[in-house]
Amino acid sequence: MKRLSEERTKKLFEKLSLYIGSNIKLLIERPDGLYCFREQKDRVYYVSEKVLKIGESIPPEHLVSVGTCFGKFTKTNKFRLHITALNYLAPYAQNKLWVKPSMEQQFLYGHNITKSGLGRISESTEKFQGIIVFSMSDVPLGFGVAARSTTDCRLADALAVVCFHQADIGEYIRSESDIL
Amino acid sequence: MGRKAKFTEEKTKKGPGRKAKKQKDPKFPKAALDEPEKKPSHRQKQRALKRIQKRAARKEKIKEIKKIKKENVVTKELSQNVKSTTIKQVSIPNGSTSKPLKRPKNFVHYPQESDEEEEPKVDMKGFSDHNKQWLKPKQVKTAMFDSEEDDSDEEDEDQESEEDAKVTSLNDLSDEDDDEFDSDSIKDEDESDSDSIKLEEDEEDDLLPIEKETKKLRAKQKREQKLADEELKLNIAGQEVFQFPNDVENEQMTLQDIQQRVRDVIVVLADFNKLRDGEHSRGDYMELLQKDLCNYYSYNLFLMEKFMELFSLSELVEFLEASEVERPLTIRTNTLKIRRRDLAQALINRGVNLDPVGQWSKVGLVVYSSQVPMGATPEYLAGQYIIQGASSFLPVMALAPQENERILDMCSAPGGKASHIAAIMKNTGVLVANDVNKNRITAVVGNFHRMGVINSIISTLDGRKFTQTTTGFDRVLLDAPCTGTGVIAKDPSVKTNKDQQDIQRCSTLQRELLLAAIDSVNSKSSTGGYIVYSTCSVLVEENEAVIDYALKRRNVCLVQTGLEFGTEGFTTYRQHRFHPNMKFTRRFYPHTHNMDGFFVAKLKKFSNVIPKPPTVEEAVEEVQEVSIEDIEEKMNVSPSKGKKRKHGGDVTEKSKKSKVMKVDQLGTKKEGIKKVIKKDGGDAKSKKVKLKKADQSKTNDLKKPPTSTKLSKEAKTDLKHPKKQANKSPSKTKVEEVQAEKKVKAVKSKEGKLKMKNRNKLGMKGQVSTVKSKINSNKLTSKKMFTKKS
Numbered sequence: 001m002k003r004l005s006e007e008r009t010k011k012l013f014e015k016l017s018l019y020i021g022s023n024i025k026l027l028i029e030r031p032d033g034l035y036c037f038r039e040q041k042d043r044v045y046y047v048s049e050k051v052l053k054i055g056e057s058i059p060p061e062h063l064v065s066v067g068t069c070f071g072k073f074t075k076t077n078k079f080r081l082h083i084t085a086l087n088y089l090a091p092y093a094q095n096k097l098w099v100k101p102s103m104e105q106q107f108l109y110g111h112n113i114t115k116s117g118l119g120r121i122s123e124s125t126e127k128f129q130g131i132i133v134f135s136m137s138d139v140p141l142g143f144g145v146a147a148r149s150t151t152d153c154r155l156a157d158a159l160a161v162v163c164f165h166q167a168d169i170g171e172y173i174r175s176e177s178d179i180l
Numbered sequence: 181m182g183r184k185a186k187f188t189e190e191k192t193k194k195g196p197g198r199k200a201k202k203q204k205d206p207k208f209p210k211a212a213l214d215e216p217e218k219k220p221s222h223r224q225k226q227r228a229l230k231r232i233q234k235r236a237a238r239k240e241k242i243k244e245i246k247k248i249k250k251e252n253v254v255t256k257e258l259s260q261n262v263k264s265t266t267i268k269q270v271s272i273p274n275g276s277t278s279k280p281l282k283r284p285k286n287f288v289h290y291p292q293e294s295d296e297e298e299e300p301k302v303d304m305k306g307f308s309d310h311n312k313q314w315l316k317p318k319q320v321k322t323a324m325f326d327s328e329e330d331d332s333d334e335e336d337e338d339q340e341s342e343e344d345a346k347v348t349s350l351n352d353l354s355d356e357d358d359d360e361f362d363s364d365s366i367k368d369e370d371e372s373d374s375d376s377i378k379l380e381e382d383e384e385d386d387l388l389p390i391e392k393e394t395k396k397l398r399a400k401q402k403r404e405q406k407l408a409d410e411e412l413k414l415n416i417a418g419q420e421v422f423q424f425p426n427d428v429e430n431e432q433m434t435l436q437d438i439q440q441r442v443r444d445v446i447v448v449l450a451d452f453n454k455l456r457d458g459e460h461s462r463g464d465y466m467e468l469l470q471k472d473l474c475n476y477y478s479y480n481l482f483l484m485e486k487f488m489e490l491f492s493l494s495e496l497v498e499f500l501e502a503s504e505v506e507r508p509l510t511i512r513t514n515t516l517k518i519r520r521r522d523l524a525q526a527l528i529n530r531g532v533n534l535d536p537v538g539q540w541s542k543v544g545l546v547v548y549s550s551q552v553p554m555g556a557t558p559e560y561l562a563g564q565y566i567i568q569g570a571s572s573f574l575p576v577m578a579l580a581p582q583e584n585e586r587i588l589d590m591c592s593a594p595g596g597k598a599s600h601i602a603a604i605m606k607n608t609g610v611l612v613a614n615d616v617n618k619n620r621i622t623a624v625v626g627n628f629h630r631m632g633v634i635n636s637i638i639s640t641l642d643g644r645k646f647t648q649t650t651t652g653f654d655r656v657l658l659d660a661p662c663t664g665t666g667v668i669a670k671d672p673s674v675k676t677n678k679d680q681q682d683i684q685r686c687s688t689l690q691r692e693l694l695l696a697a698i699d700s701v702n703s704k705s706s707t708g709g710y711i712v713y714s715t716c717s718v719l720v721e722e723n724e725a726v727i728d729y730a731l732k733r734r735n736v737c738l739v740q741t742g743l744e745f746g747t748e749g750f751t752t753y754r755q756h757r758f759h760p761n762m763k764f765t766r767r768f769y770p771h772t773h774n775m776d777g778f779f780v781a782k783l784k785k786f787s788n789v790i791p792k793p794p795t796v797e798e799a800v801e802e803v804q805e806v807s808i809e810d811i812e813e814k815m816n817v818s819p820s821k822g823k824k825r826k827h828g829g830d831v832t833e834k835s836k837k838s839k840v841m842k843v844d845q846l847g848t849k850k851e852g853i854k855k856v857i858k859k860d861g862g863d864a865k866s867k868k869v870k871l872k873k874a875d876q877s878k879t880n881d882l883k884k885p886p887t888s889t890k891l892s893k894e895a896k897t898d899l900k901h902p903k904k905q906a907n908k909s910p911s912k913t914k915v916e917e918v919q920a921e922k923k924v925k926a927v928k929s930k931e932g933k934l935k936m937k938n939r940n941k942l943g944m945k946g947q948v949s950t951v952k953s954k955i956n957s958n959k960l961t962s963k964k965m966f967t968k969k970s
Contacts, residue, residue: 048635051610054586055637057650064638065625084629104558139562169561176626
């Protein structure tokens, strides 16, 4: 368990701000104790100090996970968000997209979201901004990147993609062994 | 305010009211009400007449047959007397003389009558080889009687009803009637009924028709009762008693046959004295049953034997049956994300048929049927529920985690119970989920992230070495790896691939894990200090035996699990005698609780001190110690180390065995003391004698069961003093010595001094805390003294 380097912290926050914008602040300054980001085997974990203290006593080769994994740094040193971060992204999301029940299942199998499956979308979403996908009953299903801005979406035809798929909760079944 | 009630006015009822509607009295058809006795129609009359005639004819026939038989006998006698006449008389035509033929019976009964009367009879009986060509007596007679049929009929009836003497001759008739009754239909029955009524009519003409009716009915009932009795007897006689098969090995049987035999054998075993065959013992039957059950349910012999030891026979079959069937699918609501009611609603909208799992759980749901796969709904993926057996709720409920605690789940994969703990803790505190298997730990990671558990540390340490890394947990859940004999429905391979060695391995691992789990708990925790041990096995070796082991090795005690159902754990099982508090543990069976076979025990740690495991040397001392405890028990002295013994468990068989050895040792020790006394001098000779006696009595006591208390009262009171109690091991003889001294009044002997010395030394060592060490020191000092003296 080590602290993130300056560079990596920056990359992480840049990525997060794509999805939750200025709400990052809320992640770091919490009323219920200190929370911090830690890195192990290129994975970034978001964890309370209290839990971390005990976690540090466990030898690293036997430590699998502490707190919540947000994502990993790739070999090219880019940060990639994992579906496991959804727990924190969903409540602080700035741009949301609701999919129709017919599209729900398709998205959970890893497909992009087309206009026909688009139920609702938050206003003022820009192109290529991070977007959290919800079902119509407000269950977070995953996240992706907006393929079009909100205004473009209105004009797009039924088969046009409105959101590129990045991660979805179907991964918990599809790829449980490499969820981290 | 509002409408005012009108209490003053009395309400008048308008009608009968809706509820007061009454059914009218029933109307019966006229015919049913009064049945006038119908006159029989013309045809009926005719038929009745015919019937009577027919019956009369039949009776007549039978009578005739008899007559002929008897007359034959008579003619033989007579033929000797009047040989010559008979042949002549035969030629006389029968039709001409009707008179003598009219009284054939008289003839039979009174054969010695006048010659006149004899002749025609002889003529009748004149049937011989000579004339048989043309003379056919039977036919002739019927032809003759045709004209007088009615008369004879009346006569017959009179005879039947009045003459007792004739009844004997009528026996045949009634017999034949019976035969007919058996073979024929109800019509005959009616006839015979009417017969009997007719008979009675003569005597009781004044009976009302209803009385007749009852009489008829009674007779019928009697007959039926008789028949029923006979049938019952037949049934009892014909009941099949189970035959022990001769050639068990080479028999080819279908599954149905085996099942039937299993049932039969169980019936026999249930009432063995009555139903056994003489040759085979109970063991043979049990062996047969075991083999059949193994065949039928495809178990291996070893596991079946274990189950037969565990369950009674009827319960065994139930258990095996239940183990064939999957338990209902249950899910647990993740209270971190959703309430049960909302989840149930969401799932019902997806076409899932479900119900709450029961009163005992607020998070469980039973799924009866579902149109969608329960493990792939968006709700599941969003972490709103997890698929988990109902029995898996129980250990977590027993653990009763509190918020802000440090909790360890030692064998957590796949994380169902651990996530339950996190949900109860509401994501506060710290939860360490450990599992040694790296492949399975990914499931824990997935489940935790899916369900939003954020206070967790997931590790892959070996549970047995967990104490090396971190300790001080408030609670520990140990869901130990086991043979899985409680979840055979889930994994049927258990039936065949488990043997003694597997169980032994599991049991050893479980013991080590449990000790590690206990060691990692902080007993001084303000809220906790609890360990919950659970397995999905029903075998005692993996459950009670493991707990009992831990009770002896660590400072823990059993406490109530807080589960209101489930059967109590065994305190005694075959040769094992477990701690009496083992009843606080809970067992769950598939056939009684409709959940997987499970065992849950909750332990509380009351001291962080780890008692030293007994080494080889200490083991010997322990043996002696136990013997002293036995003596204490006999004397009803409450020992100061009762607490330790309490947690140390009962005296096991092993220690019992060693008792004999102990007694011997004590004996030698006493001899040593005696030697010392001998050297003290001759003035205490009388003392010695008494000592000897005392010794004998004590050795006797030792050999007897601990209930018998034979030591003198004085000895008891002496022992109750703590100082003297400390004297124990060399001691007992000494206590009696004191009395002996008093009696002989040779107080100032060297022996007395020796005792004083002993006491002084004791005083010096008196600070030693545990009684055990005291005893040891005592032994040492006394040994020293003995060497000095010698």
